[in-house]
Amino acid sequence: MEIFDLFGDDIITEHQNEKNKQLKSEKQQIKNELHRQKVVQKKKEKKKKIKQQKQEIIQTLETQEQKNDFVHQFKGLRNQKKENGMKALQSPFRIIIDCGFEDNMSDKEQRSLARQLSELYTENRKIDVPLKIYVTNIYPILHKYLEQYNYKQWQLVSEERLFTDIEEFQQANIVYLSPDGEEELQEIKEDEVYVIGGLVDRVIIKNATLNRSRQLGVRSAKLPIGQFIKKNYKKCLNVSTAALMISGWLKYKDWSKAFDSIVPQKFKEQEANEQ
Numbered sequence: 629m630e631i632f633d634l635f636g637d638d639i640i641t642e643h644q645n646e647k648n649k650q651l652k653s654e655k656q657q658i659k660n661e662l663h664r665q666k667v668v669q670k671k672k673e674k675k676k677k678i679k680q681q682k683q684e685i686i687q688t689l690e691t692q693e694q695k696n697d698f699v700h701q702f703k704g705l706r707n708q709k710k711e712n713g714m715k716a717l718q719s720p721f722r723i724i725i726d727c728g729f730e731d732n733m734s735d736k737e738q739r740s741l742a743r744q745l746s747e748l749y750t751e752n753r754k755i756d757v758p759l760k761i762y763v764t765n766i767y768p769i770l771h772k773y774l775e776q777y778n779y780k781q782w783q784l785v786s787e788e789r790l791f792t793d794i795e796e797f798q799q800a801n802i803v804y805l806s807p808d809g810e811e812e813l814q815e816i817k818e819d820e821v822y823v824i825g826g827l828v829d830r831v832i833i834k835n836a837t838l839n840r841s842r843q844l845g846v847r848s849a850k851l852p853i854g855q856f857i858k859k860n861y862k863k864c865l866n867v868s869t870a871a872l873m874i875s876g877w878l879k880y881k882d883w884s885k886a887f888d889s890i891v892p893q894k895f896k897e898q899e900a901n902e903q
C-alpha cells in the first residue's frame with residue numbers, strides 16, 4: 629500500500645510539473661505576443677506622428693511652390709536613407725554580428741539583442757563611415773523578434789549560417805572582438821573582418837567570446853578603451869556600441885575620439901574626474 633502511495637505521489641508530482649511547465653510556456657507566449665503588439669503599435673504611432681507633423685508644416689507654408697519644395701525635400705530625406713543603406717552594402721569595411729549565443733541569454737536578453745540590432749541598422753545608415761553588416765547565426769526565436777522590426781527589408785546581409793560556413797569568410801582575416809581578447813586592437817583594416825558577439829549579458833559572462841573565438845580558431849582582440857571608461861565600470865560595451873566604435877575609429881583614426889563620440893557620457897572616466 630505504502631509503495632503504491634509513493635508511486636502515486638511521484639505520478640502526481642510529475643503531472644503537476646508538466647502542468648506548471650505548460651503554464652509557464654503559455655504565459656511566455658502571451659508575454660511575447662503582447663510585446664510584439666506593443667512594438668507594432670509604437671511603429672504605427674511613430675509613422676502617424678511623422679505624417680501629422682508633415683501635414684502641419686505644409687499647412688504653415690503659403691505658396692504651392694513652397695509646399696512642393698517641402699514635399700520634395702521630405703522625399704529626398706527618405707531617399708537619402710536608402711542611398712546610405714546602399715553605401716553601407718558597398719562598404720569595404722565588414723563586420724559580422726555572430727548570434728550564436730542563444731543558450732547564454734534569457735528571453736528578455738534575446739529581445740534586447742533584436743532591439744540593439746535594429747538600432748545598429750538605423751545608426752549605420754546615418755553615420756559618416758557606414759559598415760557592411762552581416763548578421764549571422766540567426767536562430768528561430770531571434771528571427772521571430774527581428775521580424776517585429778521587419779529585418780528582412782534591411783539593407784544588410786542576414787544569415788542563418790555560422791560565419792565560418794560562409795564562403796566569403798573562409799579565407800578572410802577574421803578578428804573576433806572580445807572584452808577578454810588576447811591582444812589589443814590597434815587599428816581597423818580593410819582586409820580584416822571584425823566579429824562582434826551577438827550577446828546581451830546583463831550579468832557579464834566572462835570569456836564568452838574569447839572561448840568562442842578559440843573554438844572557431846580565430847584571433848581575438850579587445851578594444852583599447854579601458855582608460856576611457858569610468859573606474860569600477862566593466863570594460864564591456866553593448867553590441868551596437870561596440871560595432872559603432874569601428875565606424876568611429878574609421879572617422880577619427882583615434883580610439884579616444886571614437887569613444888567620445890559614441891559612448892554615452894555616464895560611462896566616461898572624464899566625467900568621473902569632473903565630479
Ligand SMILES: C[S@@+](CC[C@H](N)C(=O)[O-])C[C@H]1O[C@@H](n2cnc3c(N)ncnc32)[C@H](O)[C@@H]1O
Pocket residue numbers: 804805806807808809823824825826827828829832833834835836837838849850851852853863864865866867870
Ligand atoms: C555585451 S558584449 C558581450 C560580452 C561577453 N561577456 C563577451 O564575452 O563577449 C557584446 C559584444 O560587444 C563586443 N565588445 C564589447 N566590449 C568590448 C571590448 N571592450 N573589446 C572588444 N569587444 C567588445 C564583443 O564582441 C562582445 O561580444
